[in-house]
Amino acid sequence: xxxxxxxxxxAYKGFKKSYDAIKNINLNIESKGxxxxxxxxxxxxxxxxxxxxxxxxxxxxGNVIVFGQQLPPKKSEKINYLRQKVGLVFQFPEYQLxxxxxxxxxxxxxKNFKETSEHALExxxxxxxxxxxxxxxxxxxxxxxxxxxMRRVAVAGILAMEPExxxxxxxxxGLDPKGRTDLxxxxxEIHEKxxxxxxxxxxxxxxxxxxxxxxxxxxxxxxxFDGKKEDLFAHPDFNxxxxxxxxxxxxxxxxEETIGLPFVPKYDxxxxxxxxxxxxxx
Amino acid sequence: MNxxxxxxxxxxxxxxxxxxxxxxxxxxxxxxxxTFFIPISHELIPLVSMGVIFLGVMALTYSxxxxxxxxxNGLKPIVFLLTFTFVIQVFYVKTGDILASxxxxxxxxxxxxxxxxxxxxxxxKKYVRFKIIYFFAAVLMVxxxxxxxxxxPFTSYTLDIHTDGLMRALFIxxxxxxxxxxxxxxxxxxxxxxxxxxxxxxxxxxKVIKVPVDVxxxxxxxxxxxxxxxxxxxxxxxxAQASRGVDFKESKFKEKVVQIxxxxxxxxxxxxxxxxxLGNAMEVRGYVIGAKRTKIDEYRIGFSDLATLFISFxxxxxxxxxxxx
Amino acid sequence: MIKIxxxxxxxxxxxxxxxxVSLDIEKGSWTxxxxxxxxxxxxxxxxxxxxxxxxxxSIMIDGLVLNEENxxxxxxxxxxxxQNPDNQFVGVTVKHDIAFGLENQCIPHDEMKQKIxxxxxxxxxxxxxxxxxxxxxxxxxxxxxxAGALAMEQDILILDEATSMxxxxxxxxxxxxxxxxxxxxxxxxxxxxxxxxxAAQSDHLIVLKDGKVILEGLPKDVFKEEDLxxxxxxxxxxxxxxxxxxxxxxxxxxxxxxxxxxxNSKM
Numbered sequence: 001x002x003x004x005x006x007x008x009x010x011a012y013k014g015f016k017k018s019y020d021a022i023k024n025i026n027l028n029i030e031s032k033g034x035x036x037x038x039x040x041x042x043x044x045x046x047x048x049x050x051x052x053x054x055x056x057x058x059x060x061x062g063n064v065i066v067f068g069q070q071l072p073p074k075k076s077e078k079i080n081y082l083r084q085k086v087g088l089v090f091q092f093p094e095y096q097l098x099x100x101x102x103x104x105x106x107x108x109x110x111k112n113f114k115e116t117s118e119h120a121l122e123x124x125x126x127x128x129x130x131x132x133x134x135x136x137x138x139x140x141x142x143x144x145x146x147x148x149x150m151r152r153v154a155v156a157g158i159l160a161m162e163p164e165x166x167x168x169x170x171x172x173x174g175l176d177p178k179g180r181t182d183l184x185x186x187x188x189e190i191h192e193k194x195x196x197x198x199x200x201x202x203x204x205x206x207x208x209x210x211x212x213x214x215x216x217x218x219x220x221x222x223x224x225f226d227g228k229k230e231d232l233f234a235h236p237d238f239n240x241x242x243x244x245x246x247x248x249x250x251x252x253x254x255x256e257e258t259i260g261l262p263f264v265p266k267y268d269x270x271x272x273x274x275x276x277x278x279x280x281x282x
Numbered sequence: 283m284n285x286x287x288x289x290x291x292x293x294x295x296x297x298x299x300x301x302x303x304x305x306x307x308x309x310x311x312x313x314x315x316x317t318f319f320i321p322i323s324h325e326l327i328p329l330v331s332m333g334v335i336f337l338g339v340m341a342l343t344y345s346x347x348x349x350x351x352x353x354x355n356g357l358k359p360i361v362f363l364l365t366f367t368f369v370i371q372v373f374y375v376k377t378g379d380i381l382a383s384x385x386x387x388x389x390x391x392x393x394x395x396x397x398x399x400x401x402x403x404x405x406x407k408k409y410v411r412f413k414i415i416y417f418f419a420a421v422l423m424v425x426x427x428x429x430x431x432x433x434x435p436f437t438s439y440t441l442d443i444h445t446d447g448l449m450r451a452l453f454i455x456x457x458x459x460x461x462x463x464x465x466x467x468x469x470x471x472x473x474x475x476x477x478x479x480x481x482x483x484x485x486x487x488x489k490v491i492k493v494p495v496d497v498x499x500x501x502x503x504x505x506x507x508x509x510x511x512x513x514x515x516x517x518x519x520x521x522a523q524a525s526r527g528v529d530f531k532e533s534k535f536k537e538k539v540v541q542i543x544x545x546x547x548x549x550x551x552x553x554x555x556x557x558x559x560l561g562n563a564m565e566v567r568g569y570v571i572g573a574k575r576t577k578i579d580e581y582r583i584g585f586s587d588l589a590t591l592f593i594s595f596x597x598x599x600x601x602x603x604x605x606x607x
Numbered sequence: 608m609i610k611i612x613x614x615x616x617x618x619x620x621x622x623x624x625x626x627x628v629s630l631d632i633e634k635g636s637w638t639x640x641x642x643x644x645x646x647x648x649x650x651x652x653x654x655x656x657x658x659x660x661x662x663x664x665s666i667m668i669d670g671l672v673l674n675e676e677n678x679x680x681x682x683x684x685x686x687x688x689x690q691n692p693d694n695q696f697v698g699v700t701v702k703h704d705i706a707f708g709l710e711n712q713c714i715p716h717d718e719m720k721q722k723i724x725x726x727x728x729x730x731x732x733x734x735x736x737x738x739x740x741x742x743x744x745x746x747x748x749x750x751x752x753x754a755g756a757l758a759m760e761q762d763i764l765i766l767d768e769a770t771s772m773x774x775x776x777x778x779x780x781x782x783x784x785x786x787x788x789x790x791x792x793x794x795x796x797x798x799x800x801x802x803x804x805x806a807a808q809s810d811h812l813i814v815l816k817d818g819k820v821i822l823e824g825l826p827k828d829v830f831k832e833e834d835l836x837x838x839x840x841x842x843x844x845x846x847x848x849x850x851x852x853x854x855x856x857x858x859x860x861x862x863x864x865x866x867x868x869x870x871n872s873k874m
Contacts (some may be wrong), residue, residue: 001427042744042774056521065747080529088525095515098547108544112527112537143551147644157526174771176644176801177842203775244775247845251870258866272849277857352730507610507699510741559694567697567755568682568711576713578706578723 001067002031002054002197003086004163010048010059021048022221023061029053031067031164035196037208037229040218041242044203050167051197055079056085067164072240084113087163091170093154094147102145102153103128103138109161120160127160128153131186148179155183159190166190167199172207184211209246209267224273230265248272290469296346297586298471303480305587309594310468317460319605324378324449327604332456333574339463348470352373354414356466357459364455365421371451378446386425386441390434395427418568473505479579497571512549519548608634608764608795609655614664616650620873624650626818632811634762637789637796639806642815643840651815652689652767655797656687667790669762683712684755692748693740701743702736703750708759716772726754730784735746746777753784754797763795764788770805803830807871814839846871 005027011020021169051057058072099105110120131152172180215232217225255261266272320328403420410416482499528541609632616625642648657842666673666758689695698704709719727733730750770778788794812829814822816839850867
C-alpha cells in the first residue's frame with residue numbers, strides 16, 4: 001500500500017508555453033513508520049509533488065498509486081476519499097478556518113467524509129486534545145484566539161479525519177520558537193505513538209536533522225537524492241543541492257577545525273550534548 | 283502564478299499602442315456614440331456607413347499587429363446574442379421583397395433530426411478549430427433540417443425571408459461586431475495601469491460637482507493591484523478545503539452550500555485583515571484621503587493623439603449630419 | 608533619538624497591552640525588541656509611528672513630542688515595514704509602490720524618478736521596476752517595502768517582524784540589507800522579532816513580556832538570562848543553548864568552551 005510514483009511528470013500550462021514543475025519522479029512511500037523530509041530550493045517542485053499525494057493534482061505523465069488507487073483515475077472513478085487517507089496541511093493553514101465555533105471547524109473534515117455527527121465530534125475532540133486545545137475553547141470563535149492557537153486548530157482539523165499518512169507543508173512557518181517546538185513535538189508523538197508516516201516539507205535543516213529519518217531532495221523538479229539523512233550530509237554531491245548543513249554538524253565541523261575534536265556526526269541537541277561532554281580532544 | 287496578467291494587454295509597438303490612453307478612451311467613446319447614432323435600417327446609406335466603419339475597424343486591427351483571430355475571439359461571449367438577433371430580424375421583418383419562401387416543418391423526423399444533430403454537435407465541437415463559425419453552421423443546420431424533413435409532421439410554417447429582414451439582421455450583426463472589436467482593441471493595446479489613469483482623467487471633470495474622483499481612482503488602482511493576489515489566495519483556500527473533503531463534483535446540493543461558505547469566509551477574513559493592514563501602511567506613508575498628491579505617471583499628448591481625437595470627432599460629425607439630411 | 612517614558616496602552620480598556628514601558632533608543636543604533644506573540648511588541652511599534660496613541664506616558668522622536676500636531680513632521684522621521692509583504696504593497700508595479708510615499712509628500716516628478724531609481728538600486732530591485740507584486744517573491748516584496756521607506760529619507764526605520772513570513776533565502780536577503788543600512792547609511796534601525804539568531808547581531812536588545820520590559824542590554828548579557836528568556840517563550844539559538852549547557856556541565860573544559868564561543872561570534 002502506501003504511495004508510489006511511477007515516472008510522474010506535471011506541467012503547468014502557462015500563458016504561452018507550459019512549464020515543467022516535476023519530471024521523472026519515482027518514489028515509494030510506505031504507509032507506516034516513515035518520517036520523510038522533502039527539501040529543495042524555492043520553486044523546486046515540492047508543493048507540486050505533495051499535491052499529487054492526495055489527488056489535488058493529477059499527473060500529466062506517469063502514474064501515482066495511492067493506497068491502491070491509480071491516478072489519473074478512470075473516467076467514472078471517485079477519488080475524493082483519498083483526501084481522508086492522506087491528510088495534507090498547507091502553509092499557513094489557519095486561513096482555512098471558517099466555522100462559527102472551533103469544535104465545529106475541526107468537525108468539518110470528518111463530516112465531509114460522511115461520518116455521523118457523533119463520530120465526527122469524537123474524532124474532533126480527540127484531535128483537539130492531541131494539539132492541546134482545551135475543552136473550554138470548543139465553543140469559541142476560531143477568529144478570537146491567538147495565531148498559534150489558530151494554527152493548532154487548523155492542524156486538528158486534518159488530524160480529526162484520522163488520515164493514514166500525514167503530509168505537512170512548512171507547518172511551522174511564521175511561528176515563534178516555542179510554537180515551533182511545540183508543534184513539531186506533537187508530530188513526533190503522533191509518529192512514534194501511532195507509527196504514522198509523516199511527510200514534511202521544510203527549509204529548516206535543523207528541523208530536518210532533528211526529526212526526519214529519510215530525506216528527499218528536489219532540484220528543478222527532479223529528485224536528486226532520496227535516502228537516509230546520515231547519507232545526505234556525507235554525500236559527495238551535497239554542495240550541488242544548495243542546502244545548508246544543520247547546526248549540530250556545523251558546530252562539529254568547526255570544533256574539528258579549531259581544536260581537533262574528532263568529527264562524529266550528531267543530528268540533534270541531546271546527542272550532540274552527550275558527545276561533547278564525553279569526548280576527549282587535543 | 284507568474285503567468286497571470288491583469289486584463290488582456292498584448293504587448294506591441296504599433297501607433298495604437300503608443301497613443302495616450304486618455305485619447306484612446308475618449309476616442310473610443312466618441313466612435314461608439316457615432317456607431318450607435320446610425321439608425322437600424324435596411325436602407326443603403328446606414329448599411330454603407332456601418333460597412334465602412336467595419337472596414338475601418340479591420341484596417342485598425344491590422345495596423346496594430348494583433349492577430350485578427352484574437353480580436354474575433356472577443357465575440358465568443360456574445361455569439362448567442364448575435365445569432366438570436368439575427369434570427370429574430372429574419373423571422374419578423376415583413377417588409378421588402380421576398381427573397382425566398384421556404385416551407386418549414388416541425389415533424390417527428392425533423393425534431394428527432396435536430397436532437398440527434400445537437401448531440402453530435404456537442405460531442406464534435408471540441409475537435410473543431412473555428413468554434414464560432416461551427417456554431418453558426420450548427421444553427422443554420424437546425425433550420426435546414428426543418429426544411430428537409432417533413433415526414434410525420436405536427437405542424438408547419440412558412441419561412442419568408444425578406445430582403446429587408448436580411449439587411450437589418452446583417453446591419454445589427456455588423457454593428458455589434460464593430461462595437462466589440464473597437465473595445466477589444468482598446469483593452470489589447472492599453473496596459474491596465476494606463477487604462478486606470480485614463481478613466482481617472484476622464485472622470486476628473488466630475489470633481490466640480492464634488493464627486494471624490496481621487497478616492498475612486500485609488501480604490502480602482504488598489505482593486506486592480508489585488509485581483510491576481512486574491513485569485514491566488516482563493517485557489518489556495520480551495521485546495522486547503524479540498525484537502526478537508528470539499529468536492530463540488532461528488533457532493534449533494536445541501537453540502538455544496540456549506541462548502542461555498544467554507545471558501546467565502548476565509549476570503550473575507552483575509553480581505554478584512556488586509557484592509558486594516560493596508561490602511562495602516564498607507565497612513566504611515568503619509569497618505570491623507572483627499573489631500574493633494576503628485577503622480578509618478580506622466581503622459582504626454584502628442585500630435586498623433588490630437589489627430590486621432592480630431593478624426594474621431596469628424597466621423598461623429600459626419601454621421602450626425604448625414605442622419606439629419 | 609527615541610525616548611519612551613512610562614507608556615501604557617490598552618486595546619480593550621481592561622488589560623494593558625503595554626504597561627509603563629520606558630526605553631531609550633540611541634541614534635544610529637540597531638536595537639532588537641524581542642518578545643512572544645502578545646507581549647506588546649507590535650503595539651509598541653504602532654505607538655512609535657503614531658498609529659496608536661498611548662493612554663499614559665509620552666513618546667519623543669528626535670526631540671519632537673509625538674502628538675496629533677506633530678504627526679506629519681514625525682512621519683518624515685520614522686518609517687515602518689510590516690510583517691505581511693502583500694498587505695503593504697500599494698502600487699500596481701514596483702515603481703508605483705516605491706513612488707507612493709513620495710507622491711504623498713508632493714515630491715516633483717523628476718525628483719521622484721531619480722529617487723525611485725536610486726533606492727531601487729540600493730535594494731537590488733532596479734531590474735524589477737515594471738513587475739507586478741504577484742510576480743515577486745516575499746523577500747523581493749519586502750525589499751520593495753524597504754526601498755519605499757528609504758525613499759522617504761527617514762532617519763529611523765522599524766522592521767516589525769519583517770522576515771516572519773519569509774523563507775530562509777528571503778530572510779537572509781533582508782538581514783544583509785539591514786546590516787548595510789545600519790553600518791553604512793547610519794540609519795537608526797529597530798527590528799521587532801522573535802528570532803534570537805537574528806537579534807543576536809544587533810547592538811542592543813530589549814525583551815518584552817506581557818506588556819513589560821523584563822530584560823535589556825547587550826546581546827551577550829541578555830542571552831545569559833536563559834530562564835527569563837524561556838519564560839518569554841523565546842528560545843536561545845541552538846549554538847548558544849549548547850554553549851550554556853556545557854558551561855553548566857563541563858566548565859573545566861576551557862578549550863572547548865572557547866571554541867564554541869568563537870563559533871557563536873562568527874555569526
